[in-house]
Amino acid sequence: MADEQLKDTPEQAEFRQRARAWIEDNRPAEPPVRLPQTPLEIMTPEQMDYLQAWQKAAYDAGLVGCDYPEAVGGRGMTDCQRIANEEMMRARTPYFPNVIGLGMAAPTVFYHGQEALKERLLPRLFSGEDIWCQGFSEPGAGSDLASVQTFAERKGDKWVINGHKVWTSLAHFAEWMIILLRTDKSVKHDGLSYFVVPIRSALGNGVTVRPLIKMTGETGFNEVIFEDLEVDDSFRLDELGKGWQVAMTTLAHERGAGELVTPRSGGMVNKSSHSTSASALIKLAHATARNGGTAADDPLLRDRIMQQAIHEAGFAASQRRSRVPALLDHPMRLPLQNKLLMSEISQGTSGLAMDIEGAASSLYLGDANAPDGGQWPMAYMNSFGFTIAAGTSEVQRNILGERVLGMAKSK
Amino acid sequence: MADEQLKDTPEQAEFRQRARAWIEDNRPAEPPVRLPQTPLEIMTPEQMDYLQAWQKAAYDAGLVGCDYPEAVGGRGMTDCQRIANEEMMRARTPYFPNVIGLGMAAPTVFYHGQEALKERLLPRLFSGEDIWCQGFSEPGAGSDLASVQTFAERKGDKWVINGHKVWTSLAHFAEWMIILLRTDKSVKHDGLSYFVVPIRSALGNGVTVRPLIKMTGETGFNEVIFEDLEVDDSFRLDELGKGWQVAMTTLAHERGAGELVTPRSGGMVNKSSHSTSASALIKLAHATARNGGTAADDPLLRDRIMQQAIHEAGFAASQRRSRVPALLDHPMRLPLQNKLLMSEISQGTSGLAMDIEGAASSLYLGDANAPDGGQWPMAYMNSFGFTIAAGTSEVQRNILGERVLGMAKSK
């Protein structure tokens, strides 16, 4: 009997057993195409179809949205999403494609939307039938999110939206977007309102989605241009001018510091997937010739690989500790580190992999001799997406200094 | 013929020859007592007497103040101090004790004092007969120097000084202090004026010098308390309210970025002196047993020692490059790095020495088994004096970002 089961409530224990059994019987087949490193880089319909089918099956089996009320498509259980996640991660099932929907849109709509809206949107969000994207960043509003300029003008019961959002992952598949809009130009934070807007149905009709190319050469994120798009006032979340507060709900959940546990699946290893963990570094080092031996014999590389292994293990141990109140001085001290640490561990690991590869780190995806298929330089470049997007590492450190250590705001 | 001579003007060439000959004939004898790592840690009259005698001799021989006019005790030469310094450093003569006088007070008095004052003060400053100290910092004014509160109140031709200066190196030997005083409480920078004040003659009579103990256990710096000390208005440098501008002259010379070359001697190795260069690290590593061999065999330590050696060599090469205009994009880019780099190289070297020593880094000056007499942990602790005093490393980086890279002021 695994130890986590010792702590399960009877409801959880029964749920865990059901979940585990279902997963065992319904593990998805090997994907027909290469899957990208994360769902944010899904590029082709083939990839998306495969992953959507998996999310739908998991939802139908009750593994997605467990802790949400049944009225909005959930299962009305208590603290069972965590159990479902544990079982899916343990079984290394594929990740869910609707990451922004599950991690950011769902809790935001749930806490701030009207009942009818929740009942309409959330079931298809959980099932993955509707993919979601997020419209926060703009060319002039990055770290300084409150300077959003995309404007919604009131017209009776409607709003007319004009403006330009950028770095919009998954917009090319999305039905819906959560969006932060300016409804009042005379004040900064209090002039923002928060909406959900239908993207796909308005394509070519007020909405243009244009792929942006990353420094890796991949697409996957976009700019989205709004030209006189009309949306109904019922798509507004919470009160007018409360957009900033609503956005805080989104961001808290994005950082893993929100109330509701995000449905999470993943870990599937297939022939084309690529792990960026320290154990993958060890494999790489063993496979890399260096100075008559292998890179795994090099004392400096050994030391650095162990540093990464320690950061990884420390992060995992902190996840455990964050659930032991007697070992915590401040409730947000560990959760607010999550995004920063994941980003920087990822950057450190892939950067080190390039150092291990040496001259071969020049070889990219199109080269037959590239170690691990050229994935490491790609992973290193993509890691800057993590340290920049969704609050740069610099912003994360501000947040930690200010909210946890009580320091004066740096801006 | 050494290459630097190729560049000498006839005056310089003749001067260099004379300097070299004199030094050869007049190299001071081995000191009768242990000398501290830098002149700022001179603690005993025996140490001071020995060093003052050396400075006086060098002054009488024309090696100190060469580029100052004869009227103020200099030699009226052109760019010869650099030559004198090169010869003294090459010959590894002892350092001069009057460092604050030579490096900070002399150029400040020279550029901002009245003629009579210069003629009175500078000869005895150059000769080392009068030791100088500097009164800038206060308990509430560290990095934010302009918030100085020590107040000078006008009383006819006199000023009455009350307040509290801290971190005042050499105050226990000093005849004179350069001091930044508030003469107007209603404005910040423009309410400051700059004076020279006699310290020693006023001891117990308006001036109290109280030694502060460093974290190393050493004394050498002090707090100085002023209670109704009266000084003459003729001790003021430059105009009333121009103290901030005068202080900039002091600080520019302190950072090695001023017009006048500071007389500099040093490098003497004696049985009790201690080098903190990378070559000393190499010696230490060879002398330290580790894993059946020595620390000099440890690949991680080798890498780190080489990093320090490279920083040292790079710094020396940058000193050379700063005199080759074709290889400079911005005139202040290298000079403004001097203080920061010297501080951080010193901290890096002594910190690494402790890592090389391992368990033995616990042993201090009083322990017969301490490697290098316990000097390394002392040097590491003292290095924080360098990274904190005279503009912390954080302030130095602000200055570089703002003055060289044109970034907005961080404060």
Added chain:
Amino acid sequence: MTQPDDFGFTEEAALLKESARKFFSEHFSVDKLHTMVAADPTPERAPEVNWDAALWQQMVDLGWSLLAVPEEQGGVGMPLVGVAGLVEELGRAAFPCPLLSTLSASYVLAASGDGAHQALEEIAAGETAALAMVNASGSWSPADTSVSASGGRISGTAWYVQDAGKVSRLLVCARAGDKLGLYWVAADAAGVEITQDGIVDPTRDQAHIQFSDVEAVCVSEQAGEAFAAAMPAIWTLHAADMVGAGEWQLQTTVEYVNQRQQFDKPLGFFQAVKHPLVNVMIDIDEAKSLVYASACAVDCEPDKAAQYAHMAQASASDMAGFASSRSVQYHGGIGFTWECYVHLFFKRQKHSQMLWGDGPWHRARLAEILIDSAA
């Protein structure tokens, strides 16, 4: 056996940690520490053993010194995870006492079989002990000991013995021919000459001890195995001490920079101060989480204990160096003075950083487990 997700950190463990924190905050303020250990600043001062034996007796009376002694020998046999909580608080107070040494000796004894029962019972009865096993070049491998044994008598010198001036017993690792033995001897036995080292760190005492044909009880002839089994616990507790001291450094420095104004702003406004202190916090949290994961491994998954313990101590040792450097730097001029308490923890942490192996040493051992085994 796998590890419980909550490290097995029970209510009992939480209570012990809480009461330790209360004990130190009531009885041992940092002012008291400074008065006790920092009266003489002279760099060349003669070595001193400054501590409060009466307060230590209270801790013994609370049963803290016998937590690691198995119940069979009259101790508490507490899981390591609970002991780690106590030691974290000890580090936070930088309390000079032989707790860590006595606990460490207990773990070695508890891994030494029947021959160690008598010694464990003495600890259960309130005796204290220090480990003597390091040679002159500071090797952390017991096999490198420079003490030798023959016919129940030991000779040679042990170095870097912590708390030697405070304990009543010594647990000595000595070589007897091709065997490595463990010997139990009274600190005041004839032929034992304890010479205090002149050290930087005023919160500890350290000595080298010369044994001149000293009669000693042989506790075990398999010291190698005993140390191998006990070291993960010792490393974990040593790391817990650094974590506690690191928390003191962080908290104190944050308080200072939040209060100290320059340029009309608290220092903490400036990212050049704020971000490195956030990094200190992150490093402390990593080390702390690994300390409890490591303790839990010792308790529940011994196969993984060495791996986790190397991680915990590597992380804590590097953190101790970094937190120390930042605590002085951001206290500015005042942090550079003797009168400010910051130097006490700086010196303790720089000392701790090197004890029982520094970061690179532990990572080299960890690599033998994680890299070489994957070959």
Added chain:
Amino acid sequence: MTQPDDFGFTEEAALLKESARKFFSEHFSVDKLHTMVAADPTPERAPEVNWDAALWQQMVDLGWSLLAVPEEQGGVGMPLVGVAGLVEELGRAAFPCPLLSTLSASYVLAASGDGAHQALEEIAAGETAALAMVNASGSWSPADTSVSASGGRISGTAWYVQDAGKVSRLLVCARAGDKLGLYWVAADAAGVEITQDGIVDPTRDQAHIQFSDVEAVCVSEQAGEAFAAAMPAIWTLHAADMVGAGEWQLQTTVEYVNQRQQFDKPLGFFQAVKHPLVNVMIDIDEAKSLVYASACAVDCEPDKAAQYAHMAQASASDMAGFASSRSVQYHGGIGFTWECYVHLFFKRQKHSQMLWGDGPWHRARLAEILIDSAA
């Protein structure tokens, strides 16, 4: 012989550097670079050799490709310190051309004795050359070559050949029995098969070259000595290229953060941006000063040349990695896109960082000089 304090950086050298900067700023803007090399973003794109051969011809006409050829063979024989100034400007422009390769080959040839005169004269006449000497595992030691020679014919594969797609000649290191030889061969000779690598860096081309019983001119049978003599110059120039590219990264990033506003302040206001960029500047300055000191050592104090060159390249290589990482991070989202030019220099620098040995490799060699000799 000691080094002149000004590195021997004469007026002539300053003029060359200045005219190189002018040449690139007039003829080769970064827009032009992007258009030339970054038309196809596909990660799996087929390898391309994108460059402007006409512009290169202008450089040849200016005499830049024969600067390292001795005057006796019709070249300029310029001191290295002057060549370094030119190469720094080349790096700043990230100009795709075989200058660095041709200069490098020239230094090896110039250290190869009489047998190399013919090859040097060809370079003086406008031919270009690349060095082929690295084996499949990327070893920078010529003795590890996987090409072998016998009876004036060479066979085997050379890897990581820079500019192979742009040059007319190859200088190949090949083993013939217990001798290590240098062979001069036309890039289009029969039996030479050049396969372009699919690389991250679009500003360069790199290939592996299979030699199948290729007839080649043996230039020297003491390749080890020739490389040993020439490597300090090659490392120095490679470091100069990184320094130039680093200056572009610094300057561009500083401009961006001074102009980009967030929270009503330019990004450069924030110390979290300002201080790391100051560190980039400091690192560039260290590498740059060492490049000129190293070049000067090659010119004036050959005993110290290897020592300085290891320092210069270790410093430049680490700097290249750090400057690249910060240039993307502080350009934020826009710096992460293909359309922003930052990625070009990022990729060039990450490539350069590993060529001819990275920081740790050079420090290990330096340690053999500075530490082992002091034993």
